[in-house]
Amino acid sequence: MKRIRTKLCIFMTTVISSTLAAAPRINFEISFREPQAHYVEVKMEISDLRKDYIDVKMPVWTPGSYLVREYSKNVESMEACNEEGTELPITKINKNTWRIASNKNGYVVVNYRVYGFEVSVRTNFIDDVHAFLSPAATFLYVDGMLNHPAHVTVIPHASWSTVSTGLEPVAGSPGTYYAADFDMLFDSPIEVGNQDVFTFEAAGVHHEIAMVGGGNYDRERLKKDGTTIVEEATSIFGVNPNKRYVFIVHNYQSGGGGLEHLNSTVLGASRNGYQNERSYVGFLGLMAHEYFHLWHVKRLRPIELGPFNYDAENYTTALWIMEGFTAYFDNLLLRRCGFLNESNYLQALANDVNTVENRAGNQLQPVSSASFDAWIKYYRPDENSANTSVSYYNKGALLAMMLDLKILAATQGQKRLDDVLKIAYDEFYVKKKRGFEEHEFQALIEQVAGVSVDELFHAAYTVEPLDYNRYLNAVGYELVDYNKGRELPDLGITTSVSDGRTTVSGVSRGTGAWDGGINVRDEIIAINGERLDANGRELNRLIQTVAVGDTLDVLIARDGKIRTLNVVLSKDKKGAFSIVPLQNATPEQVSLGKIWLSLP
Template identity: 60%
Template sequence: MKIRFVFLLLSMMTTVSLANAQRKISFEISFKEPQAHYVEVKMELSGFKGKFLDLKMPVWAPGSYLIREFPKNVESFSAESNDKKVLASHKIDKNTWRVETGNEGKIIVNYRVYAFEVSVRTSFVNDSHAFLSPTGIFMYVDGFIKQPVEVKVNPYKSWTKISTGLDVVKEKPNTFFAPDFDILFDSPIEVGNQDVFEFMAAGVNHEVAMVGEGNYDKERLKKDMAKIIEYETEVFGVNPNKRYVFIVHNYASGGGGLEHLNSTVLGASRFNYQNQNGYLGFLGLVAHEYFHVWNVKRLRPEALGPFNYNEENYTTNLWVSEGFTAYYDNLILRRAGFYDESAYLKILTADIETVENRAGNLVQPLSLSSFDAWIKQYRPDENSINTMVSYYNKGALIGMLIDLKTLHATEGAKGLDDIMKAMYDEYYQRLGRGFTDQEFKQMVEKVAGVSIDDIYEYVNEAKPIDYNTYLNNVGLELVNQLEGRSIPEFGVRLSNHKVMSVNRGSGAWDAGINVNDELIAVNGYRIDDVGKELDRILAGSMVGDKLHVIVSRDGIIKELDLILSASEKADYLIRPLSTVTPEQAKLREIWLALEPD
C-alpha cells in the first residue's frame, strides 16, 4: 500500500512537471520612449488551455507594506493570437485583465507601463537609465504563480549594461530566467550605463551597480562592504547566496533601501561618500539591507510568504523582521570597528529618545504598529507623532533588551546572535516555513533559559520601557539629563509660521491650535519666520503661564489663550554605573566587543 502511494505521488509530480514544461511564459522589455518614462512590455504565453486567461499585476511590493496600486500605471493593453488575430480583453477588477483566448495555443499580450516615481520600490525610466521594480512591471497568469519565466531586455540604443539578481539564460543575449514569479518579483532590474564593480565576501561574488555619478571610492567600498557581509554571515554561520547584486541610485539627496532575495536597491546622496557621517550612514544602509538576506527573506513571519500579491499580508512581527535588522545594522558597524563604544551608545540613546519622546509610543502597541503598517507606517500625517510608534526604532530597542537579558541569563554564553541562528536553522533550513509569534517567543526562552514575559509587555502594551533593568546588567544606566527640571512647552512644530503638528497634551493641544494655522503673534509680539521670537518668549516664561496667541485659520483671525504645560521630552544619556562589578564589565565587553565570539 505504501509503495503504491509513493508511486502515485511520483506520478502526480511528474504530471505536474510535464504540464509546467508544456506551458511557457516569456517577456520582452523595450524602451521606445524612455524620455517620456515608458516601458514597453510584450508577454508571450503558450500551452494554456481554456476559453480565457486572467492576467494579474501585484498591487504591492514585498518589503514595503503598502498597497501601491501598480496597475494604475498600465495602459494600451491588447492581446492577439500567434497569427495576429485580435483577442477580446477587458478588466474584471483593478488588477486583473481577462483575455478571451478561444483555446488559442499561443497568445501575445502587449502593454505599456508609465514609470516615473523615484524610490527603491517603484519603477523609474528616463533617457539615462531604467530601473524596473518587477511587481509594477510584470503580470502573471492567475493560478500559475509558480510557472517558470524568461525575460529578455532590449536596452535603449545608448544603454550598455543590465544588472539584476536573475540568472542569465545561456546563448540568449540579455535574457534572464526565474524559476517562478515569486523569484521574478523579488529581482529588480537596472538597465543603463551604470558603473559596475565586484568583490568577494563570505565566499560569495558581489556586484555593485552604481547608477549616477558620485564621489565614492570603489576600493574603500569593496573593503568596507565585504567586512560588513563577513560579520553578518558569522551571525548565521552560512551565506545562502551564490551571487548578490547591490543596485545603488545616487541622487542629489537620497536614502532608503529595499531588500530582495539575492539583491537590494539602495538610495544614496551622490556627494556624501567623502563625508564621514554620510559614509557611515551608507554603510549602515548596506548592513541593514544585507541582514535581510537572512532576516525576512528567509527567516520570516508566517504571513510573509508565500505572498498574496492582491491584498495586504498582515503580521504582528515586523518588529522582529525590521526592528531587529535595525538593531543589527548599527551593532554590526560597531563589531566591524566603524563605531567606537561611545559613538555606538550615542546611537542607542538617539533611538531611545526617538521612541520615548513620541506621544504615540503610549498610544500604539508595537505589535499593532506592525499589523497596521499597511495603513499607518507608509501614510504618516500631521497627527502620526501622537498616534503611532515605529516598529523599526522600538523593534530595535526590543532586540537590545532581549540581547542583554539573554547575555545576563546565560552569563555571557549566549545572546541574540544565538537566538537568530537557532530561528534560522529551525524555521528556514529545517522546516522551510515562516514562524508564529508564539514560536519566536518560545525559541527566545529556550535559548535564554528564562521567561521574556516582561519584554513582551513592551511589545503588546503601549507603555514606557524600563531600560535600566537591562542596561544595568552590563554596567550601564540611562539617565534623563532634564530630570527634575520644569521646562515650559508651547507644543507645536512650525515651518514659516505654519503649524505642522501639535503635540498631544501640550498647551497648544489644549488651547485648540490646529495644524495649518498660521501663528501670527504671541503676547502682542509678531512671530518671525524662524521662530526666534517664540523661543525668546518661552525662555522668559514658566510652566502655568498664560499666553495670548493670535492665529490665522483659513484666513480668519482667531485669538486663543494658551496655558504653558511642562515639557515631557527627555534628553537621555547612557553612562557607566558609578560602581561596576566584574560580572557586569565582562558582559559589557561581550556585548560591545569588536570581535564576536
C-alpha cells in the first residue's frame, strides 16, 4: 500500500510540476476507493513552497454553522512525500495541525483519508450511492496561505457520473475545479453521484438544482417557483452577484435544514413531501431563506464574520440580524410570490410569537446573547435549553418585523426594511468592502426611517417584553392572545411515550412540575392513584379534570426506584397568539397594511 502511494506521489508531481508557475500553488485530487465504508481519499500537492517545514491544518468549523465540530477527528492515514517519492516525517502538533518536515523540497504531496457518515448539511456523508463533501471537513490548508488559489480534481467512483458544486470548472480539464482562495473552497460543497440535475434561468443567473435521493418532486413546478423566488429576492437588492448558482437538495425519508454558501446552498427535504402542499411550501421557504443569504450573511455581514478564523469560534452578537432578518424575509418572500395568502402569512408570524413568548428562556437570555453563545448553546441543546435560551431566528424575525413596520409607518409607506438592506449592501459590501458594526447598521436604519429605532436595538440586549401591537397597530393589525383571562392548569411537563411508558422529556421553569421536583427522564406511572394508559392519553384527561392550585400525587419511577411527588398545579402562562386585522382601522392604517403584505 505504501509503495502504491509513493508511485502516485511521483506521477502526480511529474505531471503538475511541468505546468505550474513558480508561485506557490495547491492542488487536490479526491477519489473514492471504499465509498461503502464511508471514506474519501484526498491528495494534496503543495508546489514551489521551499521551507524547512510546512504546517497543514483542517478547519474546526464551517461558516454558517456556528459550532466547533472538530473535523480533524475524521482524518486518517496521513503520509507525505517529496517529488522523488521519499517519505517526509509528519508530526501532529495540535488537534488540527500537522507539521511536515519538508526540508525545502519544492514539491510535497500529502495523502490522507477522511471518514464521513453523518447526515447533515454541514458534514461529510459518503456511501455506495453518493458522496457529499463539506469542504471544511475535507480539505487541509497551508498555515498562512488561506488567500492562495487551489484546484480540485474529482475522480468519481466507477458507478457515479455527476459532480455538482459551485466551484468554477476549469476549461479543458473535465472534473477539475478552481477556487480563487480557500475561503471560496471552504464555501463550495461538492456532491458526487448520480443526482438528477436540471436548470433554470432567473435574474440573469444560471441556476442548477441537483436532486439527490429521488423524490416525488415536479421538475417544471420547481423551476417555475424557483424562478419566482430568485427574481423576487433579487428585486430587493437590485443586483444578483452570481453568474451561476447551485441548489444541492438531499432528499430523505424525513429531512430538513439548510446551509448557505457564496454561490450555492445545501438543503434537506423529505423525498415524498413535494406533493403535499404544506410540505412543499415549507420547502420553498427553505429555498427562499438560504437564497436570501447570498446577499445577507455571505456578503452583507457583521464585521466579525470575515475574514474567518478557522481555528476557533468567531463571535458576534448580531446573528439576530443575520439569521433573524433572513427568517423574516423568507416568509415575506413567499407572501410576495403568492405562495402564502394573507391568513397563512399572519399565522406564520404568530407562530414565531408563540415560539418566543411561550419559551421560559425568553425571560432569561437576550437575543444578542443567544447570538454570541450560539457556539455553546444553540447547536448543543439539552433538556433544559427551553428554560435558558431563546432562538435568534424566531426572535430576530420578530424584531425585523417591528423594524419593517416602524419604517413603513414613519415614511408613510415610502420606505421599508428592504431599502435598508439594499443601501447597507451597497455601502458596506460594494463600496467599503467590509462588514458592518452593529451601531452602523442601526444608524443606517434611522437614516432611512427618519426616526430613532433605539428601543428595538435595546430590546435585543434585554429580556423586557416586546410591545408587538405598538407596531402592528400602525399597519392595521393586532396581536391577540386567546388564552388571556383564562384560568387553565398546567403541570409543566412534556412527555414521550415508548413501549407503553410515559417519560418526561422536558420540565418548564416556574411550573408545578419544576417546583415539585419532577425530573427529565422520570417515568410517570400514575397520578392521584390513576395508572396512565399505554398511549399516554390518560395524562391529558386527568389535567382537564383538575384546577389551578390542586395538588396531584404523582407516582414516578426514577433510576429504578419508585417515588411519590406532590405537585401543585400552576396557572398555564402560555399564550395562544394570532395576528388579526385591527377593528376600526383607519384608512391610513389599512393602506400601510396593504403595502406591508403586498395586498391589492
